[in-house]
Amino acid sequence: MSTSLVRKLQAFAAICLLSMVFDTCPRGSGADPVPPKATSWPSFRHDLSQSGVATSSLPDDLELLWEVSIGDQVLATAAIVGDSVYVPCLSGELVCLNRKTGEKLWVYKSVEVVEKNSFAPGFKSAPTVAGESIYLGDEEGMFHAIDRRTGEGRWKFSTGGEIYSAAAVLDGKVMFGSYDNRLYCLNEADGKLAWQYETQGYVHCAPAVAEGVTFIAGCDEHLRVIDIKTGQQRFDFPLQTYLIASPAVIGDMLYVGTYASEVVAVDWKKKDVLWRYSTGSSEQPFHSSAAVTDQLVILGGRDKLVHAIDRATGKKAWTFPTRAKVDSSPAVVGDRVFVGSHDGNLYALGLADGKERWKFNAGKPISAGPAIGEGVLVVGSESRDGKVYCFGKK
Numbered sequence: 001m002s003t004s005l006v007r008k009l010q011a012f013a014a015i016c017l018l019s020m021v022f023d024t025c026p027r028g029s030g031a032d033p034v035p036p037k038a039t040s041w042p043s044f045r046h047d048l049s050q051s052g053v054a055t056s057s058l059p060d061d062l063e064l065l066w067e068v069s070i071g072d073q074v075l076a077t078a079a080i081v082g083d084s085v086y087v088p089c090l091s092g093e094l095v096c097l098n099r100k101t102g103e104k105l106w107v108y109k110s111v112e113v114v115e116k117n118s119f120a121p122g123f124k125s126a127p128t129v130a131g132e133s134i135y136l137g138d139e140e141g142m143f144h145a146i147d148r149r150t151g152e153g154r155w156k157f158s159t160g161g162e163i164y165s166a167a168a169v170l171d172g173k174v175m176f177g178s179y180d181n182r183l184y185c186l187n188e189a190d191g192k193l194a195w196q197y198e199t200q201g202y203v204h205c206a207p208a209v210a211e212g213v214t215f216i217a218g219c220d221e222h223l224r225v226i227d228i229k230t231g232q233q234r235f236d237f238p239l240q241t242y243l244i245a246s247p248a249v250i251g252d253m254l255y256v257g258t259y260a261s262e263v264v265a266v267d268w269k270k271k272d273v274l275w276r277y278s279t280g281s282s283e284q285p286f287h288s289s290a291a292v293t294d295q296l297v298i299l300g301g302r303d304k305l306v307h308a309i310d311r312a313t314g315k316k317a318w319t320f321p322t323r324a325k326v327d328s329s330p331a332v333v334g335d336r337v338f339v340g341s342h343d344g345n346l347y348a349l350g351l352a353d354g355k356e357r358w359k360f361n362a363g364k365p366i367s368a369g370p371a372i373g374e375g376v377l378v379v380g381s382e383s384r385d386g387k388v389y390c391f392g393k394k
Contacts, residue, residue, distance in 0.1 A: 074380025137163025177203025257286025300326025340366025
């Protein structure tokens with residue numbers, strides 16, 4: 001072997017070693033992308049209606065399967081599809097983990113190169129998995145479409161404001177809100193703008209979808225119903241307060257917590273409020289998005305309580321006290337509801353009575369909603385190193 005060839009091989013080996021150290025080597029391939037199925041948790045609130053109800057089973061006795069650190073705080077709900085778990089964090093990285101082992105399969109960065117004394121825009125929105133792609137927005141207003149298998153970017157779309165909103169994907173369209181006061185609809189294939197609808201305030205929530213329309217409720221104090229094909233508003237309904245939480249739409253009814261410390265049930269077809277549930281304190285708003293079952297509407301409040309409300313009457317069914325605010329959006333599976341709190345605990349409560357059945361202490365606030373899919377529960381915490389926990393049966 002010639003001296004020059006040896007030197008070339010040595011140089012190549014050195015580059016590969018540095019690439020491993022600085023995480024700049026080509027991204028590894030994840031599992032072949034299987035479409036989301038009934039047992040998956042592909043989006044922020046599980047489904048287009050944003051019910052927050054899992055269709056996967058979960059063991060009665062949960063065991064910690066793995067915990068990993070992904071680099072920075074996790075504020076958003078993970079997605080679980082097949083053997084892959086997708087977790088965003090504030091360092092501007094979306095991390096794909098092996099569901100069974102927690103092994104890191106690939107990392108996508110919001111920007112490829114971070115200049116000195118600057119930072120990568122973080123991900124505060126939950127990822128949505130559809131087809132062969134993952135969709136989510138960052139805190140500088142860029143919306144990203146990412147290849148599920150490789151972690152490579154497919155396309156980007158720039159908005160004029162921060163993106164907290166998770167995306168809804170339907171019939172080749174991707175819809176999400178932005179802090180530039182707009183709801184966007186893009187073509188899933190290439191990220192081109194199909195239409196946009198301008199509101200009078202930030203669109204923080206993830207849009208719910210039902211019967212050919214999408215629903216947004218934001219900082220302009222209006223519930224708006226938008227035709228998905230045309231982007232035209234069907235109607236708007238004044239709620240007299242602004243909203244952070246995302247609406248859940250079940251049949252003719254929409255449920256959402258407000259900044260006025262109320263939960264509102266709206267018959268969106270009759271354009272009428274069925275009931276209002278109040279915590280009694282005007283200074284404890286709802287950031288948590290509701291989970292809705294046949295009987296209950298369940299969400300966390302900044303009054304440190306988890307609230308369960310009777311769907312028919314709007315009366316309190318039960319409350320559960322934690323030691324800090326509850327911004328985490330609950331997830332229901334079977335006869336249990338799981339929710340995190342800023343007191344550092346992940347709770348499992350009995351759906352019927354709100355009694356504590358299980359608790360895990362992460363040591364740091366949990367504002368992300370738990371995701372339940374493919375037989376496991378995954379949740380991230382606000383630890384500085386971005387701890388992510390996976391529970392199931394060993």
